Amino acid sequence: MTIDAFREETRAWLGANCPMSMRDRPVHFEDAFEIYDTDDARAWRDACSARGWTAPLWPKVYGGAEMSGEEYRVFQEEMAAIKALPPETGMGLAMIGPTLMEFGTEEQKQQHLPKIASGEVRWCQGYSEPGSGSDLASLQTKAVMEGDHFVINGQKIWTSGADHADWMFALVRTDPSASKHDGISFVLLDMHQTGVSVKPIPLISGSSPFCETFFDNAIALRSNLIGELNKGWTVGKRLLQYERSAAPAPRRKKTVKTLNPYAQIGVDYLGQTEGRISDLEAREKITKQVMLEKSMQLTVQRVMAEAKSGRAPGATTSIFKLVGSTIAKEGSALKSELRGLAGVGWEGEGFDQDELDATRGWLRDRAVTIYGGTNEVQMNIVAKRVLGLPD
Secondary structure, eight states: OOHHHHHHHHHHHHHHHSOGGGBSOOOOHHHHHHHHSSHHHHHHHHHHHHHTTTSTTSOGGGTOOOOOHHHHHHHHHHHHHTTBOOSSOSHIIIIIHHHHHHHOOHHHHHHHHHHHHHTOOOEEEEOOBTTBSSSGGGOOOEEEEETTEEEEEEEEEOOTTTTTOSEEEEEEESOTTSOTTSSEEEEEEESSSTTEEEEEEOOTTSOOOEEEEEEEEEEEEGGGEESSTTBHHHHHHHHHHHHHHOOOOOOOOOSSOOOOHHHHHHHHHHOEETTEESOHHHHHHHHHHHHHHHHHHHHHHHHHHHGGGOOOOOTTHHHHHHHHHHHHHHHHHHHHHHHGGGGGOOSSTTSOHHHHHHHHHHHHGGGTTTTTSOHHHHHHHIIIIISOOOO
16 A cells, blocks of 8 residues: 555544544543543544554554554654544553563563553553652562562552553562662552552642552562563663653644744733734743744654664653653743733632633643653763763
8 A cells, every 4th residue: 555545544534433522632641531431532442443553553463553654654644633632542552562562571462562552451650669759779669479479568659540550560679688779670460459559649730640559468470570580670761761752743734824822822811012922021931932842842853763763762761851841841830820810720700711721730730840750860861871971
């Protein structure tokens, strides 16, 4: 099939099968479970899964479509053209899936990857602990091997979506006598078992996507050890690189010239004079923010182009996390600032839904420079692994 024929077929299929409720709406991970737990979302996911389109680049044997790079680019463009939401999302596709592709045995791939691609199984991450956040290697959750399984005791925190997850990938300490970066293993465990309990943590934004997870003689099978025993630190670091290398899909090409979101808010709340936002300081802040976002977008596109050789992501992905999280945090704050008092409303008839969403977005994004690896951690990685500075 030619690429033009592939585009026409993809365009027609998407137009006929993507529900209108799964188009043109923002999705943040705090809202994803609610959005994707609907009949339309499940129908959309199942239709795409049947074609391998939930994981388009994965091999067909694992539930993917084995698209070529050119086909994938066309697929993304046509998805963007109708503003379609991804049929499936989450840590399965973005994090543990690619990690299993690289480090898993064939049996592990066959067991887990098709269920990730179909959306049958949801995943969460067991990394941080109450005393081991930025210094992750100091983690203390213990796993003791007994026959064909590990017995796990301890606690994880900030386990996003643990209350919705079926499985967890976790770093556990299997050799307490080793140095802190050694003696750690990477295991997979079933969340639906006696010995695993989950407690959501309410956030300032009003949601509870993060959780505490407690292990009381929980079980992880020996067959679900990923990589070598006591060598899980290498696997765990690579998974984080996959997370930080995840890039947004191409934006839909504009057919009509419109204001960017910041400028539109500025016009709506501050007014305009001779075609410009009346407030000079606001104009300067908007210009700076848009330039930063565009620079980040172009950098991601360049790195993606360079990565077509198939190389796994490296330490440079920490730059994406460091810069991207900072830009997102500042962008949310700017949207609220431009609205003035209307940008700090929590409830009441005096605020419309966009204003209430902006307040929650501003509060929610206060955390983006913390979760997924704090900015301080990313700066250390960039300094040591990218710039080669001494410890």
